[in-house]
Amino acid sequence: MTDKYEQVIELAKRRGFLWNSFELYGGTAGFYDYGPLGAMLKRRVENIWRDIFVINEEYYEIEVPTIGIEDIFIASGHVGGFSDPLTECLKCKEAFRADHLVGDVVENPDTLSADELTVVIGKHNIKCPECGGGLGKVYEFNLMFKTSIGPGGKRSGYLRPETAQGMFVDFPRLLKFYRDRLPFGVTQIGKAYRNEISPRQGVIRLREFTQAEAEIFIDPRDKTHPKFGEISDIILVLYSQKGQEQGSSEKMSIGDAVQNKIIAHQFLGYCLARTYQFLVRVGVSPEKLRFRQHMKDEMAHYAADCWDAEIQSDRFGWVEVVGIADRTDYDLKAHAKQSETELNVYVSYDKPIKVERFAVKPNMGVLGPMFKGNAGKIANALKLLKSEDLSGETIEVVVDGKVIQVDKEAVSFENVTEEVHGETIIPHVIEPSFGIDRITYSLLEHSYFEEEAKVEEGEEEEKRIVLRLPPEVAPVQAAVLPLLTRKELIDPANKIVKALRKAGILVAFDDSGTIGRRYRRNDEIGTPYSITVDYQTIDDGTVTIRDRDSMKQVRAGMDGIEENIYDMIYKGKSFDEAGRKV
């Protein structure tokens, strides 16, 4: 079976985009190398992501270690949730928590190691609860790569299973950086690691992969977005909870989807729109892209709403490439608890509100001489009393476990009206999380075309492989080709190469083989423009520029060629404007 995955991977290997890591030693599943062209392609994808989220949304990028300390992942739930001892039924293959199975026969099963659990299961002859079959050896199931920090192995560390936690942990610093105001966002592009039991599907499921994530901290009472109007007309294919029950997706504008409560709120809708724009810009086909809402039972319990961007691939069907979730205040609360530090924001009201409050005022002039060193503690205790505590003849407070009587003279109290200017809240987090490797593979697949090509009538059609990458992401952006291997053509070609490089364009010079072969070579790696130097160049200083997709050519001046090409790549200048038709 030759499917598109195979064709794309074959091309990727052959031309230096992507291949299995450690091939020299036989390879290891779940790891892929990006070759010279692949690394460049991926970097360009990341830079477009930066353009959208870092530059245009002003969600500054940070970089934190890929190794995290244990506390972080205790808070995030990865330590507890991702390290269960599992055993499988040898007959029906069902997997079970081994510690749960031995719960009736052992005091504290969670303290036992996998080997010990295996022994217990054997000794008590515990069978599969489903079918009564025998159970296999118990193994630890933990998605995180564990390591130790420093000598002695006393401190545990983990390779992060997602980049998100680093941004939550830095919340107090980031809040200061953004001058104590909501909303603000922060991003990170980096590696994450999951020790998958059996990674399959090539580059789709990796043990080491690149995530681009944004964590946007917003006021939970206001989930509108100031720029919602810019994107509310964008039409997306939505595969909502309801749609999934009915088995159908629908096209709908983001404005309508938020209006009809299909998407929970504006902020989430806004993120969906920017995600759509990003994916299409890097080369994903819009007709092979949809947004699927998580079903209630698959959504994390804390999440308010969650949508995945899914891309259709030839072999794997719909593949999740982006997750966009409203994570509420779950993460900040978890880290606040684990670190015993408040993680919240003081939010001012538009107008101060008036609040009536019962206020106790201890008279320090009396309390001081009376209680000396204890006076401060007693005063604090008094402040907590309610009006009924103060109505009796004597006032009693408890300090350090002792009941102390305080003279009424020493305390005054009244109802006061106070102005309150704001309150402390825990922000909610909106998290768009991108799988860069999956996106990079997907755009390769969507760009890959095999077609029958002929330039002129009467010629025989021949197979042409072409990667229709957007010029902006193409790893090689221009090829400079002397028509023949002659010095008088090579010299001007070298001049053009220099000019293009100076303009920041990645350019490849190629004078090997016939011109046709060189065009094909460049088609295959997605080079959008080829510049050919011929004998007319010597006469009148013009060259031909060939368009990868249409195979059409225009004639344009050698002078200013770098600007000409640059504008086509980055400024949307059309190929027809680049020169005179030939």
Add this chain to the structure above:
RNA sequence: GCACCGAUGGUCUAGCGGCUAUGACUUUAGCCUUCCAAGCUAAUAACUCGGGUUCAAAUCCCGAUCGGUGCACCA
């Protein structure tokens, strides 16, 4: 992790116990060539790894690794 199938130059492939291991494409050097791959000459380059059977293993057996598919797991 289980079951089944597979693994030969960069890529695709022939090979079914006995050779110097097919062939094509690619690549490199040169020739030819005035715009869409394969005209000429030459060169480079492979049996996944480890064990076993045999006089002899790319070929048969066992194991490992990697890849594919199904189950399980995962998002």
